[in-house]
Amino acid sequence: MTGLEQRRRLLGTALCAPVLTSLGASLAAPFSSSAHGASNDSARCAPPRKLPPIPPAQIDRAIAQLDELATAQMTRTGVPGLAIAVVRGTRTVYAKGFGTREVGSGQPVDADTVFQLASLSKPVGASVVARQIGAGGVSWDTTVRTHLPWFTLSDAQASEAVTIADLYAHRSGLPDHAGDRLEDMGYGQTEILQRLRYLPLHGFRNSYAYTNFGLTAAAISVAAAADTDWATLSEEAIYKPLGMTSTSSRHADFAARANRATGHVKRGDRWVVGPGNMPDAQAPAGGASSSVNDMAKWLAMMLGQGMFNGKRIVDAAALKAAVSQQVQSAPPGAGHPASYYGFGFNVGMTESGRPSYSHSGAFAVGAATNFVVVPSTGVAIVALTNGYPIGVPETITAQFFDLVQFGSIKRDWATLYGNALAPMMKPEGSLVGAARPASPLPPRTPSIYTGTYRNDYFGPLKVGERNGALTLAIGPVPIVLPLAHWDGDVFTFTLYNENASPGTISKASFLSDRVTLEYYDENGLGTFVR
Numbered sequence: 001m002t003g004l005e006q007r008r009r010l011l012g013t014a015l016c017a018p019v020l021t022s023l024g025a026s027l028a029a030p031f032s033s034s035a036h037g038a039s040n041d042s043a044r045c046a047p048p049r050k051l052p053p054i055p056p057a058q059i060d061r062a063i064a065q066l067d068e069l070a071t072a073q074m075t076r077t078g079v080p081g082l083a084i085a086v087v088r089g090t091r092t093v094y095a096k097g098f099g100t101r102e103v104g105s106g107q108p109v110d111a112d113t114v115f116q117l118a119s120l121s122k123p124v125g126a127s128v129v130a131r132q133i134g135a136g137g138v139s140w141d142t143t144v145r146t147h148l149p150w151f152t153l154s155d156a157q158a159s160e161a162v163t164i165a166d167l168y169a170h171r172s173g174l175p176d177h178a179g180d181r182l183e184d185m186g187y188g189q190t191e192i193l194q195r196l197r198y199l200p201l202h203g204f205r206n207s208y209a210y211t212n213f214g215l216t217a218a219a220i221s222v223a224a225a226a227d228t229d230w231a232t233l234s235e236e237a238i239y240k241p242l243g244m245t246s247t248s249s250r251h252a253d254f255a256a257r258a259n260r261a262t263g264h265v266k267r268g269d270r271w272v273v274g275p276g277n278m279p280d281a282q283a284p285a286g287g288a289s290s291s292v293n294d295m296a297k298w299l300a301m302m303l304g305q306g307m308f309n310g311k312r313i314v315d316a317a318a319l320k321a322a323v324s325q326q327v328q329s330a331p332p333g334a335g336h337p338a339s340y341y342g343f344g345f346n347v348g349m350t351e352s353g354r355p356s357y358s359h360s361g362a363f364a365v366g367a368a369t370n371f372v373v374v375p376s377t378g379v380a381i382v383a384l385t386n387g388y389p390i391g392v393p394e395t396i397t398a399q400f401f402d403l404v405q406f407g408s409i410k411r412d413w414a415t416l417y418g419n420a421l422a423p424m425m426k427p428e429g430s431l432v433g434a435a436r437p438a439s440p441l442p443p444r445t446p447s448i449y450t451g452t453y454r455n456d457y458f459g460p461l462k463v464g465e466r467n468g469a470l471t472l473a474i475g476p477v478p479i480v481l482p483l484a485h486w487d488g489d490v491f492t493f494t495l496y497n498e499n500a501s502p503g504t505i506s507k508a509s510f511l512s513d514r515v516t517l518e519y520y521d522e523n524g525l526g527t528f529v530r
Contacts, residue, residue, distance in 0.1 A: 051353060054377055054404060062403035063094050069396050070098050076414065079387035080264050080271050081109040084396065085292035087303060087380045092296040101386065102262040103271055111293045114246050114260045115384040116277070118361030120369045121249070121288035122215060124238070124298060125230075126168060126322045126344030127314055128284075129222050130306070131237040134315025138225050140165040140343060148221035152197040158204040159197075167218035168343035169326040170210050173201035175523050177499075179213030179282075184497040185458070185475035189281040193217050198457040199523055208329045208341065212285035215344070219284030230283050241313050242301055244294040251278045254289035261386035263366020271387060274366035277498055286361065292382055295371070299380040302373055323347055323357045350374055352405045358397075362389035364425065364498050372397045377404055389424060391417025427503030429518060431492060441488035446470060449489075449510055453528035458520055461528045472508065472517075483508055495519060 063086055070082055080103050086094040097109030117124065132138055141163050144151050153159045158173060166172045178199050179192045187195070192213055202209060223230045231249040239247045246257065254260060265274040279287040290298075301307065302323075306314035322343040329346070330339040340347050345357045354376045361369040370393035371382040381400050383393035391414065398413040443449075446465045453461040462473040463483075470483040470491060483491040489510040496502050506519035513530045520526035 051376065058407050059088065059377070059379060059404055061407070062400055063088075065403060066094055066396075066400065067096070069399050070096075073392050073396055073414070074099055077387070077390055077392055078271055079385050079390070079392050081113070081261050081386040082383065082392065082396075083109050083111060083113055083115065083292040083385075084381065084383045085111065085296040085299075086400075087296050087299040089378050090300050090304060090309075092293070092300070095293050095296060097292075101260065102273065103264060109261060109386075110259070112246060112259055112291045114254060114257045114289050114291050115369065115386060116254060116261075116263065116279075116363060116367045117288045117290055117369055117384070118279075118286050118363050118367045119212075120290075120295075120359055120361040120371060120382075121284060121286050122168075122344040122361075123322075123357075123359045123371075124288055124290075125215075125219050125234065125249075125284040126342075127298070127302070127319065128234050128237045129164065129168070129219065129343070130318035130322055131314045132222050132226060132233070133318035134306075134312075138164065138222055140168075140318065140321055142221075142225075144218055144221045146221070147224040148217065151193060151217050151221070153201060154197055154199060155201050155204065158201060162204070164218040164222060165321075165326070165343060166205060167211075167214045168322075169341055170208050170214065170329070171205055171327045172211070172214050173204040173207060174209060174211050174214045175199055175202060176209040176211070178209075178211045178523075180499055181520060182458070183213075183279075183281050184499055185479065186477050187281070187459075187475070189216065189220070189283075191476070192281055193220070195457055198525065208327050210329075212282040215285045216282045234288070238298070238313070239294075241311070242294075242297040242308055244290065244297055247288065247290040247294045249283045249288045251280050251283075251287060251289075257289075259291075260289075261384075263363060264387045265364075265366055266388065266390075274363075274388065275496070277363050277365045277367075279363075286363075290384075292384055295382045295384070299371065299373065299382060303375065303378065303380055350401065350405060351410070354405070356401075360389075360394060362424070364388055364501060368393050370394045370397050372401060374401060374404070377401075379404055389421050391421050425501050427501050427505065429505035429507070431486070431505045431507060432503060437487045440486065443485050443489065443491075449515075451530045453515055453530045455525070455528040457525045458528070461515070461517075463515065 066084060070084055081099040081101055083097040085092055095111035097111055097113055099109050101107040101109055101113055143163050162172050179196055182192045182195060219230055223233045226233050234249045263274040264271045301313050306316045306319045323345050324342050325340040325347050326342050328338050329341040332338045346359055347357045350356050354374050356374045358372040366388050368385045368389040373380040381397050383396045385392050394417045395413045399409050402409045449470055450463050450465055464471050471480055472483055473480045481493040483493055486492050491508045492505050495504050506517055509516045514527050516527045
């Protein structure tokens with residue numbers, strides 16, 4: 001899924017210089033309105049210069065060091081399980097698992113162990129869309145409403161104009177990770193997509209903000225054009241033709257696999273099984289699962305520009321558009337150039353000036369994934385783990401491509417990624433770490449606060465009383481949370497889910513006929529009216 005909200009920012013934006021993905025930015029420079037056009041700002045990556053071929057023996061040596069790279073990261077972090085595959089040309093030349101599928105189980109990870117892909121679902125899904133474009137009936141420029149007529153944004157003109165390309169490039173104007181907290185509350189896919197109309201838009205086609213459910217709307221419209229559901233379309237378009245027999249976009253299929261990796265989180269110095277994540281609502285954006293053996297087949301197709309085993313699987317032109325710069329996802333900064341996004345892919349250049357594309361995925365409840373393709377080398381790598389995001393897969397893929405290009409590791413990638421990802425797992429809330437007032441104002445009688453409150457975006461909220469204490473109930477199948485008094489008309493509650501890290505504290509501030517929930521107010525929509 002990929003949503004730890006604004007502070008989460010999946011490692012999603014490829015830098016032009018190193019094979020490094022940065023935490024995504026919410027603002028971007030203007031870009032061409034053409035779905036096939038790249039951004040037109042002056043900070044674009046420089047055109048690739050002609051580079052000499054990499055000696056095959058240097059690639060051989062890089063592959064030979066993968067066992068050591070993997071073992072070093074597992075020793076450093078203790079992450080329970082890891083699997084890696086490398087494709088060279090059209091062949092899988094390395095595929096191996098390390099560690100365990102679940103702590104304490106004794107079950108080893110191998111190259112067929114199935115992991116949740118999290119946001120690697122986006123580029124895989126983009127290849128599904130590209131295949132449908134080649135088959136006819138849709139294009140990147142097809143408006144979403146052509147096949148999903150009920151999809152609505154808060155701006156009428158944007159609703160009519162928004163295309164598959166706009167949503168796959170995260171340039172619709174929807175705010176960062178729009179809809180993710182609705183998913184945590186238990187709303188289903190259609191209900192979440194319908195509620196996006198209440199969110200403010202921030203610059204239609206002239207801004208970048210990473211969303212799971214915006215992209216999901218585009219994918220669902222493509223499935224509707226094919227008169228099927230997304231999981232079935234993905235099977236028919238990509239998984240079956242490539243022989244990806246362990247891959248699915250249904251969580252039930254993942255849960256039924258005998259050889260599957262369980263997600264883990266860290267508690268102190270120990271890795272423990274996480275609470276799990278069922279991401280069917282955002283299946284095109286974060287709901288796929290696969291093994292590295294299966295992902296290697298997809299990478300071979302990508303390196304083949306849509307060809308696999310001599311057969312055309314995906315239209316080359318539609319795929320080329322997906323891995324081309326479509327929007328600036330982060331401006332240039334100290335020591336690094338601007339970053340770019342295609343249609344479901346991060347695109348840029350490596351430090352040696354070679355075009356590349358990549359993506360990372362993460363679930364805070366126990367998954368971290370990454371792949372990198374550098375077409376001019378004829379090499380691609382994927383790394384899947386069953387631990388929450390601390391930079392393990394990105395470190396390994398970056399070290400590997402350093403070895404491929406330069407013959408040595410150029411940077412301390414583990415530290416760079418660890419520092420970049422650390423903020424993702426911090427608890428949220430203005431009262432985190434704060435001491436309760438020594439002499440708080442007392443609350444009023446419970447009946448002043450109890451009742452049902454309305455909110456168009458989040459739905460109803462019920463404040464009740466249980467054994468003299470207040471509770472709030474929220475969501476379609478209500479999540480009941482105790483309220484603790486803080487000061488006067490301010491109470492607090494705690495949350496732990498995919499977007500709320502352990503230790504998250506939210507204020508519930510009552511005023512007259514309304515209550516504002518701090519955790520749900522990131523877009524100014526957190527006020528519920530009685």
